[in-house]
Amino acid sequence: MKKVLIINGGQNFGHSGGKYNQTIAENTLAVLQEFENVEVKITNVSEDYDKHEEVKKFVWADYIIYHTPIWWFQLPNGLKKYIDEVFTAGHAKGIYMSDGRNAANPEINYGTGGMLGGRKYMLTTSWNAPATAFTLPGEFFNETSVDDGPLFGFHRMNAFVSLEKMESFHFHDVEKNANIERDMKLYREHVRNVFEQELKPEFVS
Numbered sequence: 001m002k003k004v005l006i007i008n009g010g011q012n013f014g015h016s017g018g019k020y021n022q023t024i025a026e027n028t029l030a031v032l033q034e035f036e037n038v039e040v041k042i043t044n045v046s047e048d049y050d051k052h053e054e055v056k057k058f059v060w061a062d063y064i065i066y067h068t069p070i071w072w073f074q075l076p077n078g079l080k081k082y083i084d085e086v087f088t089a090g091h092a093k094g095i096y097m098s099d100g101r102n103a104a105n106p107e108i109n110y111g112t113g114g115m116l117g118g119r120k121y122m123l124t125t126s127w128n129a130p131a132t133a134f135t136l137p138g139e140f141f142n143e144t145s146v147d148d149g150p151l152f153g154f155h156r157m158n159a160f161v162s163l164e165k166m167e168s169f170h171f172h173d174v175e176k177n178a179n180i181e182r183d184m185k186l187y188r189e190h191v192r193n194v195f196e197q198e199l200k201p202e203f204v205s
Contacts, residue, residue, distance in 0.1 A: 001037045001038070001039055002035075002037060002038050002039070002062045002063070002198075002199060003038075003039045003040075003041075003060055003061050003062045003063070004032055004038060004039070004040045004041075004061060004062065004063045004064075004065060005040075005041050005042075005043065005057050005058065005060070005061035005063070005064045005065070006025055006028055006029065006040060006041070006042045006043070006065045006067065007042075007043050007045065007064065007065065007066050007067065007079075007082070008021055008022060008024075008025040008042065008043065008044045008045065008046075008067050009021060009045050009066060009067055009068035009069065009075065009076060009078065009079030009082070010022055010025075010044075010046065010067065010068070010069055010076075011045065011046040011076060011077075011078040011079075012046060013071075013076065013077070013078070018046060020069065020126055020171075020174060020178075020180075021067045021068065021069055021126060022044075023180065023184065024067045024124055024126070024171070024184075024187065025042060025044075025067050027184050027187055027188055027191075028065055028067070028191055029042070030188070031188050031191040031192050031195070032191070032195065034192070035195060035199055037199075038195075038199070041057055041060070041061070043057065043082075045078045045079050045081075045082040046078055049082070051085045051086050051088075051089040052089055052093075054082070054085075054086040054089075055086055055089050055090040055093050055094060055095060056094075058086070058090065058094065058095055058116060058119075059090075059093075059094035059095070059116075061119060062118075062119055062120070063119065063120050063121065063122070063166075063198070064119065064120075064121040064122075064163065065121070065122045065123075065124070066079075066121065066122070066123050066124065067124050068123075068124070068125055068126075069125070069126045069127075070125050070126065070127050070150065073150045074150070075154065083157070087157075087161065090115075090161075094115050094116070095114070095115055095116060095161050096113050096114045096115055096116075096160065096161045096162075097113045097114075097115055098113035099111065099112075099113050099160075100112030100113035100114075101113075111156070111159060111160050113160075114159075114160055114161035114162025114163070115161065115162060116161045116162045116163050117162040119162075119163055119164070120163065120164045120165070120166050120198070121158050121163045121164070121165060121166065122165075122166040122167070122168065122169070122191075122194065123147075123151065123154065123155075123165075123168045123169075124168065124169045124170065124171065124187070125146060125151065125168070125170045125171065126170075126171040126174050127146075127170065127171065127172050127173070127174065128173065128174060128175040128176070129141075129172060129173070130172050130173040130177070131170075131172040131173070133172075134146060134149070146168065146170045147168055151168075166194055166198075167190070167194060169187055169190045169191075171183055171187070
């Protein structure tokens with residue numbers, strides 16, 4: 001039995017009602033239910049949660065899937081608060097033990113004290129920015145991808161606790177030119193392809 005934790009970072013704030021990321025989470029669940037022997041838990045950060053129970057979910061999971069909108073080029077406040085609280089509560093309780101260094105040689109091994117080794121994570125983000133803002137010369141993000149640019153720190157955070165990155169999926173232009181049917185179809189194909197590889201039987205010769 002493989003275990004998947006879905007973290008829905010959408011929330012009701014300003015002009016956002018959190019519905020887009022709720023739709024993404026529902027599509028994720030629908031695809032995962034196609035596979036046998038997959039158990040899923042979902043956390044909605046906009047709802048009440050117990051940080052200690054969330055630590056247990058990270059330790060329980062084989063895969064963590066984050067769904068988050070991007071506000072002002074960063075994680076929304078609710079998801080950032082969730083991570084700050086849960087990861088801090090997870091110190092020496094399964095998420096991380098230390099920053100990995102020791103007093104004898106503090107110059108090396110930073111970021112090697114995570115406790116979630118053997119687990120993987122996937123990130124989805126939703127943007128008002130079109131995909132071309134990241135790819136075309138002269139456009140806003142200087143030809144730097146979401147993962148290597150605005151979300152670089154997010155990925156290093158997950159590496160810090162020893163999670164291994166799976167291929168991300170980014171939704172673009174969701175305010176001015178959203179095509180939910182098309183984008184969710186592409187996303188379901190992405191999740192299906194990733195987990196077909198992850199969950200395929202391992203044959204021992």
